Amino acid sequence: MTRTLKVSGFVGLATMMSVGMYQHSIAMDGVPGWMVGGHAHLGVLSILAIVIGFVVDQHGIAGRLRSAITGLYVVGQWMLPMSVWIGVGAGVTILIPLAFVWGAFLIVAMLLLAWQVATTDLATTPPSSGPAQPADD
Numbered sequence: 001m002t003r004t005l006k007v008s009g010f011v012g013l014a015t016m017m018s019v020g021m022y023q024h025s026i027a028m029d030g031v032p033g034w035m036v037g038g039h040a041h042l043g044v045l046s047i048l049a050i051v052i053g054f055v056v057d058q059h060g061i062a063g064r065l066r067s068a069i070t071g072l073y074v075v076g077q078w079m080l081p082m083s084v085w086i087g088v089g090a091g092v093t094i095l096i097p098l099a100f101v102w103g104a105f106l107i108v109a110m111l112l113l114a115w116q117v118a119t120t121d122l123a124t125t126p127p128s129s130g131p132a133q134p135a136d137d
Helices: 002-025 033-058 063-089 098-119
Strands: none
Touching: 002 033, 002 063, 033 063, 033 098, 063 098
16 A cells, blocks of 8 residues: 555656646746646645655554555545646536545545554564565555
C-alpha cells in the first residue's frame, strides 16, 4: 500500500507540473483562479502522499489501518483538485460541494495516521501480523 501512496505522489507531482506548464503557456491571457487552486492543492497533497508512504513504513502500520490510510488519502489527493477543475473549469457544478467529502477523507487519513504515530514506537522489525510482508508492497 505504501507503494500506492508513493506512486500516487510522484504521478500527482508530474500532473501538477504539467498543469503548471499549461498555466505558463496561458499566462499572458490570465490564469483562472480555479486552475491555480487545483494546481496548488495537487502539488502539496502529492508531496504529502510521498511523505505519508514513508511514515506508514517507518511506523510499521499494517492491515486494515494501513489500507484505510492509503485509500482515504489517495482518493482525497486526486478528487479534491479534480472536483475544482471539473466542477468550475468544465461547469459540472454538482462536483464542487464534493470537495468537502474529499477533504474529509484527507482529514480522517491524517487523524488515523496521527493517532498511530502518537501511540506507537518506530518499527524496528517488519509488521508481524498476518503472512510475511514484502519490503514494500
